[in-house]
Structures are given as structure tokens and as C-alpha cells.
Amino acid sequence: MPTLSIAELKKQTNLIRQDIILMLERAGSGHPAGALGLADIFTILYFQILNHTPHKPNSPLRDRLILSCGHYCPVLYATLARAGYFPLVELKTLRKINSRLQGHPHNLSLPGVENSSGPLGQGISQAVGMALAGKIDKAKHHIFCITSDAEHNEGQLWEAVLLANKYHLNNLTNIVDCNGIQIDGKTNDIMPLLSLRKKYESFGWKVLEMNGHNYGNIITTIKQAKNYQKGPVVILAKTIPGKGVSFMENKYEWHGKAPNKEQAEYALHELKQAI
């Protein structure tokens, strides 16, 4: 991947956000808020950080990105298409019959999708398994896992967090989308997580924080995590759910609802103006 300037990265992100709106409007269902909120981080990962080759999606040397919160997949699909894993035109088939773009990710359906997810908490265990395999093989690649804040309600996630510390998995970085919402409301109302920083610290992880929309901050923080040698790193990424579309921002109602045609047109108009 050629290195892009910040301005070019921002333009990619904007296009990815437009893709997300178009895909979800066509699909008639899906999850916009988290996907829009993570678009900046996904762009930076796939166009700046990850060591990967889109036309060789199974190269053993590649860095892996494990999406644990599978409902965020519109941002994964749009980013993979923009990075060259499959034709952009295929984004239109999201959630349709015979599509490779399943409603939740399936590793065997689409190149670049590393794992199947949907039930929360499962991706982080698989990321830990892959990091363990990397250690056994003395491999150089890095495993990035994307989890959501509400996903931290799942007990399995904490089982995996315990294990990653035990084996000092310094080839693993967990990026937590701290957007403060979940399907039924605000995370503080549904299930208060209290301090994720203190929790992860007490579990033996290195904790970093970043603003999930500040490009300089994102790049520096993720690079710092990748280079950390002593053990696993968690990055608590503060993001705005629905970022870039004014009527979706910070509204938990947009966690799992697709925009209709009119709303999508309005959203696209806003995004195009922001370029």
C-alpha cells in the first residue's frame, strides 16, 4: 500500500462513509452508527498501518484484522473494497440473496474477512488464538482486534483478556470502540462498564487512549501499540456513533436501523459537502 497523506486518508474515509450509507439504504437493514464511527480508524488501519496485500488475502505474513463486533461489517466491507479486495460494485449486494457480503461477516464468503462473527465476544478469543499461533511460529505479523464497548458485557471477552496477559501476547492489539451506545440505549444505562482503563490495567494490559477521529492521534497511538514489546495493548478509542451524518450522531436509535431513501440522500449530501 502506498502511503497516503492525511488529506487523502480523509477523502477515503469520506467515500467509505458514503458507501456505508448507500449499502445500508439498499439493504434496508443493518447497523450504521458503529460503522460510521469507526470509518476513520478502518481507513488508517487498511491504508496506513496493516501489512497486507489485497490480491494475496491469504498470505501467511499478513497482519490480521479480526472484527469481533460483527454488526460493524459495513465499514469492513467498504474498506476492503476500497483497498482492492473485491470490486466496489459488489457493495450493493450487502444482505441480498447469493451475495458474498453476508449480514454478519463470514470468513469463507469474502476475501479479506478473517473470521466469522455476529455473536459478540467471539472474535477476541479467535484473535488471542491467532496471536498464540504467531508466538508458536515466531512470526512477525500483528493481530488487531476490533471490539465494541458494549461487547464488554460478554463474559467470554474477559476470559480472552485474561489469557492474552498470561501469554504476554505483544503481537495483539485490541481497539475498543468507545461510542457509549448499544442497541437498547446508552451503555451507562444498559450496563455501566465503569472504567475500562482500570479494568484492563488490572488484567495486565497496556492501556492507551485515543480520539477515534483525530488522524495524527490515531496513527501515533496504533503505531505505539504495534511496537509495544511487553504484552497485549488495548486502545480505548473515543468515537462518535453515526459520525459524519448529523441526524445519526450520538443517537442510539441508529445503532441497528438503516436509513430510508430520503434520509440516505440527505446523509450523502452532507458527506459530499464535507470533502
Add this chain to the structure above:
Amino acid sequence: MALAKKNKDIVVVSADLAESTRVWKFAKKYPDRFIEVGVAEQNMMGVAAGLALAGKIPLAASFAVFSPGRNWDQLRVSVCYSKANVKIIGSHSGLGAGEDGASHQALEDVAITRCLPNLVVIVPADYIEAQKALTAIVAHQGPCYLRLTRQNTPIFTNAKSIFKIGQANILQKGQDITLIACGPLVYDALQVAKKLAQQNISVEVINCHTIKPLDKKTILTSVKKTKKVVTLEDHQVHGGLGSAVTELLAENYPVPMKIMGVNDTFGESGTPEQLYKKYDLDQEHIIKNIKEII
């Protein structure tokens, strides 16, 4: 252990039962390829999936009540849906788990595994067959569930006979009735066949070690000859070997049939022998059921 020496991709994942499942022997010899996840079966299944997706062949060993009992969702999505090459080994299955009581006797594990796409389900009859089955599932590309027992069971299968996934073995030829069994109860099936032979009842005994994929050909050929069937397993009557055979016969060749297993109830503490007797799975009951059908 010989397998592990030959195949460097084999790793073992354990959930704090290395002593009980005997995988400590592997841990001692290959510490770098042994992963102890603690009492955390959901994570164990996910970690095994991750290891498999990275090219390893993980053997995930625990008690069957916990794995696949407690981590079925992880088995379904992380392993089966992804076709992750994980080998799940569930020990202490059935009433045979004995004194630990109902909570530790997996009687539903075959039902919840054989309904999953992409998963092979194997229930070996004895130690020799379990060894062969392990070799076969490691060679097989794709997820497999191997159901083992806790109790010491008679060793009676032929070390030289060929074990092939999906191929049932006819252990005793007969004309009057087909007795299809899996697991340690195959031994009792053979004993019953011997006893009934003295009463001029000729029983064909099939060791159906692979529940999925089911060996339709061997079963149908036998049943077309005998026209009567009894199935026998240390598992609930709902969803296990008996159900699998019933599904096959109902669509292809319906005949009078009796499904022998645990009849929609939980077990309790006791020795395996006491439990088999109390729950109608001893040789006396097998003979009674066979006589009722013929």
C-alpha cells in the same frame, strides 16, 4: 503422542482439566504447543478456532458437559461456520461418568453436535478405536467432535481392523435383527448377540462409531435383510444415534424399531454398572427389547 511427534501443527488446548483428560502427558513433552486457558470453555473454543485459522490443528479437550455443552455458540459460529480445523474432545460422556452425578454426565452432546453443519461426530467403542479415531480426525480437514468416556471399558475391537470416518463396522453377522450401537455399549451389544445365538436368535451387530456422516449404506443393507432394529447408546433417546438411524429409516425403509438410551431424564450418582442397570441399558434390558421386537 506419536501423532504429536509426527505432526508439528498439533497443539493442545485445555481448560483446567489436563489431569482428568490426561493431556498433561502432551503438556510435559511439548510445553510450547500446550495452551492452558483456565476454567473458561467458551474462550477455549474461540482460541482453538483462532489457532486453526492460523494453520494449527488444535485438540480442545475438556469434559463433554462443558465442551461442547457450555460453548455451543462458539462451536457453531467460530468453528463450524468458519470450517475451522478444530478437534473437540469431550470426555466423561454419558451415565458412564458415574459418581460425579447428573451435572457431569453429558447425555445431550451428540444431539447438539450432530445438528451442526460441517461437523463430524465420532463415538469410539474402546481404547483401541479411540486411538484410531484420533488419528483419523487429525488427518481429516475440518471440525470434528470426538466423544470419550471416563470409565475403564473393555478393550475388544480388533487392532488390525480399518477405521474410516463414516464407515460403520459390522462386528457380528446375523439374520433376525440389526443391533446398532456406539461407544462402550458396543461391547454389551456383542455379549447380547452371543447369548441370543444360544437361543437361536441371530443378531447382526453394527458398531456405528461415526454418528455424522452416518453410514447409510451399511445400515440400510443390514436392515433390508433383518427388517428389525434396536439402537443402543449412552445418551438421551432424543437426538442421538437412535434419532439419526430413525431419520434414515423413516425416509428410506421404515421397520419396527426400538431406540435404547436414557429416556428423557437426568442421571444421578452411582457406578456405571449400577446406572446402566437402573436406567435400563444393561444386557438384560437389551435382550428384553430384542425379544419384544422379534
